[in-house]
Amino acid sequence: MAQLVRELMTPQPVALPGDTPVRDAARRMRDDDIGNVLVSDGENVRGIVTDRDLVVRGLADHDDAATMQLRELCSEQLITARPDDDASDVVARMREHAVRRVPVVDRGTPVGMFSIGDAAMERDPDSALGEISSARGNR
16 A cells, blocks of 8 residues: 555644844754755645755855855755655655655645655665664654
8 A cells, every 4th residue: 555645744844934144043953853954835845845955055155154044055946745644655766866855845835844764764764875864853
């Protein structure tokens, strides 16, 4: 029986407005022990910013990161999933587009985050990726 994304996703993703200062988003990631935040435009998802984006697009490319806003760093070409999508199909799309996380969206509203780690923990929790993903701080 196929597993649905809703069964594996991490619920309640953090979504912040595009005008949120990058520093505030970095603090939120630290405080919530997460590796990404969604960038919202009202209730709709506009993009995603990962901890890697903060370094590669933020610190490496800008002299004054203190004045930057999330909308300046977010990836806007999102691959998304719906809660009732087959998890295997979503993993295949993630592989095709070389992404590690996808927002789970229901009628435009973010309801979760699905990662390769979520899939690995379910399929083979004793694998290296499954063990790493289940460790605190890797969501």
